[in-house]
Amino acid sequence: MTDDHSTKGAYVTSGAEFTRDTNYITTHITRDGRDGYPVEPGRYRLIAARACPWANRTIIVRRLLGLEDVISMGLCGPTHDKRSWTFDLDPGGVDPVLGYERLQQAYFARFPDYPRGITVPAVVDIPSKAVVTNDYPQITIDFSLEWKEFHREGAPELYPEKLREEIDTVNKRVFTEVNNGVYRCGFAGSQAAYNAAYDRLFTALDWLSERLATQRYLVGDTITEADVRLFTTLARFDPVYHGHFKCNREKLSEMPVLWAYARDLFQTPGFGDTVDFTQIKQHYYVVHTDVNPTQIVPAGPDLTNWLTAHGREELGGRPFGEGTPPGPVKAGEEVPAADWVPQN
Incomplete structure (x- = not known):
């Protein structure tokens, strides 16, 4: 099959608020292999x-935990x-x-009549070349x-048992109001739907600002799954949202x-080194033709400020807890320098 960009998807339903389909392939890859x-x-x-x-979340976590090999x-x-x-980069x-x-x-290899969107991330079983899960x-x-x-060795605990309940609570609000909240704004099909989404988004961002004013990370004093989930939305906020x-x-x-907070994480190994600002802008501005019919990708904003001092160390905290930062990015997985923060 060849790529056909004349068949763009539609993202905005006139007169309606945006509702995300959250029905994913819930198969698990587990130590006991209970799902096969x-x-x-x-x-x-x-x-x-x-x-x-x-x-982007999965790329970050895979790198932080050292699962590249x-x-x-x-x-x-x-x-x-x-x-x-499509795999047009290869x-x-x-x-x-x-x-x-x-x-x-890969989806059709397991579900020939798969009726939902073909989404990333997805984990594929190499022997069968069939998708296992897209439950991000x-x-x-x-x-x-x-x-x-x-x-x-030295991998951080991103989902420590003693903090899971609090992480889950924070994640739920961050998902509904922030991660998905920006999409509810962008894909709103009416002024009323947009207004409501906008108010909910910035109410949540104000709550996060208050929470993070006195603590370096979202839950506990180390980086957790909660920080990963918020970071990928914040990294896209000025370039796109x-x-x-x-x-x-x-x-x-x-x-x-x-x-x-976002700069602190960006400058932490495993976070900023996974971010490709060029691809981020290309995706949103080119794919969402019902939002941006011209498909023109903006030249800005200036991104050099991502590398400026953040001062969050004053709040204490231990980024990797008892662990250590990940090493250099695996060869072949580096973000191209031209797509990252411009170096002046």
């Missing part, structure tokens, strides 16, 4: 896209049509492990819990606490 897919190094391939915030990764390009994400437009041009092929909230949790035997999605009460860089 046991933890096994080298067996699975994470298919992600640097443009997508949900997929255990779970391989394939990257889709930043744009897609309504059928599927030579010949084909994933070198799966031999696919489209992620859709669970994928990162399973990376932490089910794959623990294969974590790198402020303008493209009309989340424009303030830029992130005009919200002092959240801006310092």
Whole structure:
């Protein structure tokens, strides 16, 4: 199959608020293999896209935990049509492990009549070339819990048992009001739906600012799953959500606490080194043609400020707890320098 960008998907329903389909493939990869897919190094391939915030989470967690040599990764390009994400970054437009041009092929290999969107991230079983799961909230949790035997030495505890209840509570509000809240603004089909979404989003951002004013991380004194989930939305706020999605009460860089928090994480190994600002902008501005019919990708904003001092160390905290930072990015998985923060 070839890529066909004449078949763009529609994201806005006139007169309606945006409602996300959260029915995912809930198969788990577990140590006991209860769903038929046991933890096994080298067996699975994470298919992600640097443009997508949900997929970006899995890239971050995989790197923080040191699973790069255990779970391989394939990257889709930043744009897609309504059928599927595609492997147009790879030579010949084909994933070198799966031999696919489209992620859709992995879904159809397991569910020939799969009726829902073909989403990233997805974990694919390499022997069968069939999708195992696209349940992105669970994928990162399973990376932490089910794959623990294969974590790198010094890997952080991103989902510590004693904090799980609080992490889950924070994650629920962050998802409904922030991660998904920006989409409710951007894909609102009426003024009333937009107004309501806008108010909910900034109410939640104000709550987060208040929470983070006196503590370095969202839950406890170390980086957890909660920080990963918030970070990928904040990283996209000024380049995309402020303008493209009309989340424009303030830029992130005009919200002092959240801006310092986001820079703190960005400058932490495993976070900023996974962010491709060029692909992020290309994805939203090119794919969402009912929001941006011209498909013109804006030149700004200036991103050099992501590397400025944040001062969050004064709040204490231990980024990796008893662990250590991850080492250099795995060869071949680096974000191209031209797509990252411009170096002056």
